[in-house]
Amino acid sequence: MYRLALRILFADRTRYVTLVSGIAFSTLLIVQQASVFCGLMSWTDAILRNSRAEIWVMDTYLEQVQLPRPMRDIELNRVRSVEGVKWAVPYFHRVLPVKQADGQYKMVQVIGLDNVSLIGAPRNVVAGNLEDIRQPDTVMIDDYAVERISENFIAPDGEKRDVRLGDWIDINGSYFKIGAICDANRPIYGGPYIYMTYKQAQGILSPGSRTLAYMMVATQEGADIPVVAERIKKETGLLALEHDAFSWKTLKWFFANTGIPLAFGNTVVLGLIVGAVITGQTLFSFVTENSRILAALKAMGTTNRILLNMILIQAATAALVGYGIGAGLASAFGLFVIPLKKPPFILLPTTLIIVFVVIFAIAIVCALLASRKVLVLEPDTVFRT
Amino acid sequence: MSEKSEKVIELTDIQKSFGKGRAKVEVLRGIDISVAAGEMLMIEGPSGCGKTTLLSILSGTLKPDSGKVVVLDNEITSSTNRGLAKFRAHHLGFAFQLFNLIPSISIWENVSVPLLIQGVKGRDAKKRAINILAEVGLDDRANLLPNRLSGGQQQRVAIARALVHEPEIIICDEPTSALDGATGEHIMTILRKLTSEKNATVVIVTHDPRIHHFADRIVHMEDGKILGSSLR
Numbered sequence: 001m002y003r004l005a006l007r008i009l010f011a012d013r014t015r016y017v018t019l020v021s022g023i024a025f026s027t028l029l030i031v032q033q034a035s036v037f038c039g040l041m042s043w044t045d046a047i048l049r050n051s052r053a054e055i056w057v058m059d060t061y062l063e064q065v066q067l068p069r070p071m072r073d074i075e076l077n078r079v080r081s082v083e084g085v086k087w088a089v090p091y092f093h094r095v096l097p098v099k100q101a102d103g104q105y106k107m108v109q110v111i112g113l114d115n116v117s118l119i120g121a122p123r124n125v126v127a128g129n130l131e132d133i134r135q136p137d138t139v140m141i142d143d144y145a146v147e148r149i150s151e152n153f154i155a156p157d158g159e160k161r162d163v164r165l166g167d168w169i170d171i172n173g174s175y176f177k178i179g180a181i182c183d184a185n186r187p188i189y190g191g192p193y194i195y196m197t198y199k200q201a202q203g204i205l206s207p208g209s210r211t212l213a214y215m216m217v218a219t220q221e222g223a224d225i226p227v228v229a230e231r232i233k234k235e236t237g238l239l240a241l242e243h244d245a246f247s248w249k250t251l252k253w254f255f256a257n258t259g260i261p262l263a264f265g266n267t268v269v270l271g272l273i274v275g276a277v278i279t280g281q282t283l284f285s286f287v288t289e290n291s292r293i294l295a296a297l298k299a300m301g302t303t304n305r306i307l308l309n310m311i312l313i314q315a316a317t318a319a320l321v322g323y324g325i326g327a328g329l330a331s332a333f334g335l336f337v338i339p340l341k342k343p344p345f346i347l348l349p350t351t352l353i354i355v356f357v358v359i360f361a362i363a364i365v366c367a368l369l370a371s372r373k374v375l376v377l378e379p380d381t382v383f384r385t
Numbered sequence: 386m387s388e389k390s391e392k393v394i395e396l397t398d399i400q401k402s403f404g405k406g407r408a409k410v411e412v413l414r415g416i417d418i419s420v421a422a423g424e425m426l427m428i429e430g431p432s433g434c435g436k437t438t439l440l441s442i443l444s445g446t447l448k449p450d451s452g453k454v455v456v457l458d459n460e461i462t463s464s465t466n467r468g469l470a471k472f473r474a475h476h477l478g479f480a481f482q483l484f485n486l487i488p489s490i491s492i493w494e495n496v497s498v499p500l501l502i503q504g505v506k507g508r509d510a511k512k513r514a515i516n517i518l519a520e521v522g523l524d525d526r527a528n529l530l531p532n533r534l535s536g537g538q539q540q541r542v543a544i545a546r547a548l549v550h551e552p553e554i555i556i557c558d559e560p561t562s563a564l565d566g567a568t569g570e571h572i573m574t575i576l577r578k579l580t581s582e583k584n585a586t587v588v589i590v591t592h593d594p595r596i597h598h599f600a601d602r603i604v605h606m607e608d609g610k611i612l613g614s615s616l617r
Binding site: 001003004007008011012292293296297298299300301302303304306378379380382383384 | 437440441444446447466467470471472473474475477479481483485486487489490494498499501502503507558
């Protein structure tokens with residue numbers, strides 16, 4: 001009988017296509033939106049993805065990584081003197097303007113790295129040499145900066161082209177040569193990244209400005225990282241967070257202070273509603289339109305349990321096929337946009353599992369609701385015209 | 386008519402009403418009837434006389450308010466719904482007025498449904514369905530969908546479906562009312578032939594006097610009671 005249920009499902013092409021399309025669309029919408037949401041959330045802590053440290057030290061009242069509260073440079077020595085700290089290096093972060101050929105400005109995020117070690121630089125240098133940024137007035141820009149600055153870039157010879165190694169750019173009134181290009185994670189706002197030494201970054205700002213946005217800390221071998229972080233906090237009065245804790249703090253800030261989760265949540269809920277309505281409506285109409293045949297099956301000896309299982313199998317099969325198509329389309333969308341880096345797209349296995357469970361649950365609940373009508377159907381209905 | 390003494394269906398003092406209070410309608414008022422093995426019994430009477438309700442009760446698809454229903458030595462009034470379903474699946478075949486074939490599956494698949502309900506495996510079910518379709522002259526149409534057949538052919542499929550699992554009792558609800566006279570005669574000839582060969586008992590509710598001559602016995606109902614019966 002269960003094979004017959006599938007034959008009935010597949011043979012009723014209009015209903016089958018409607019059911020599968022509804023579930024596929026719902027899955028596509030949910031998976032695609034959830035993946036873009038995850039991608040967008042990964043942009044919130046892009047700085048931390050580009051620069052890894054065991055412990056980040058910052059101003060006590062800092063809310064998230066994109067909103068630094070610069071400290072006095074003297075704090076660096078205080079942190080270095082804490083027991084368990086192997087080394088601590090300064091980290092400059094400031095949003096500054098880059099002047100364009102047409103006189104307009106584009107905002108960029110200037111990151112200043114330790115002059116000697118360059119700790120915190122992105123690993124993936126795609127052109128030039130990271131070491132070159134130790135040379136005077138030399139910077140490394142990320143691929144997004146190439147894209148943004150090139151929009152209005154005119155070379156000294158008057159040629160309109162993309163910026164490249166050796167070109168000079170005006171950052172906050174100072175000229176810098178592009179010595180390297182790297183591939184970095186994109187930020188959620190604030191513009192692309194430009195990396196330089198801490199000393200050069202200090203020189204961009206007016207004298208006396210506080211420049212120490214963060215401190216990157218490594219612990220001594222065998223030291224307990226949370227204990228060292230707690231010790232830094234206690235001895236300096238600054239906030240010291242492990243890398244992942246800092247990421248979470250940033251992520252939580254975006255959840256609490258922006259409408260992003262709500263906007264994506266709305267679309268996901270819409271996807272769920274679309275899936276539920278189409279599945280429910282299709283199964284209800286199937287049961288209603290076929291009530292006479294279902295009654296005939298009952299009269300012929302089909303039990304309620306078998307009829308219920310038949311409807312559940314139909315719903316589960318349609319859910320499985322629809323989910324496969326929807327998840328496949330969402331993956332194809334991801335494969336298309338990932339190289340473009342916009343919109344951001346991170347398809348997590350967890351997303352696929354959760355969406356599968358939700359879609360399956362919707363199909364089963366709809367089937368159970370629709371089958372209530374079948375369960376109360378009297379077999380003698382078939383004799384009544 | 387041949388000697389038929391063994392009772393396969395026996396109804397005693399069957400009462401059935403629908404509704405409550407002032408809206409209560411007594412549909413069956415103390416029906417006593419028995420059907421012998423191999424007999425073709427027709428129940429006839431005006432609309433609303435209770436013949437369909439009687440058919441529902443003796444086929445185990447509806448329970449009476451009171452009275453006793455014994456089918457094939459089973460007292461079915463006290464059975465559970467699940468028990469009744471199993472009983473119907475194994476001992477009863479049904480042919481309905483509007484055929485009730487599943488439109489989206491082929492003819493042989495429709496015919497195999499009672500076998501599948503019994504749990505017969507797909508390949509065996511197909512073989513048996515094709516065999517019975519050959520007996521009603523439709524084996525060459527086995528792979529078509531029901532809507533490709535005429536009304537008479539669809540009723541032949543329905544009869545094949547009623548007989549495929551070789552039940553002892555066939556229940557027919559107005560099997561010829563949707564058909565023209567010649568087609569109805571043809572359908573009844575097939576039904577009579579096949580049920581005689583298999584010694585099946587047939588109970589038919591009908592309005593159609595053109596088929597009365599096929600019956601072994603005709604029961605006349607009116608106002609929820611049996612007025613009498615006539616042997617053919």
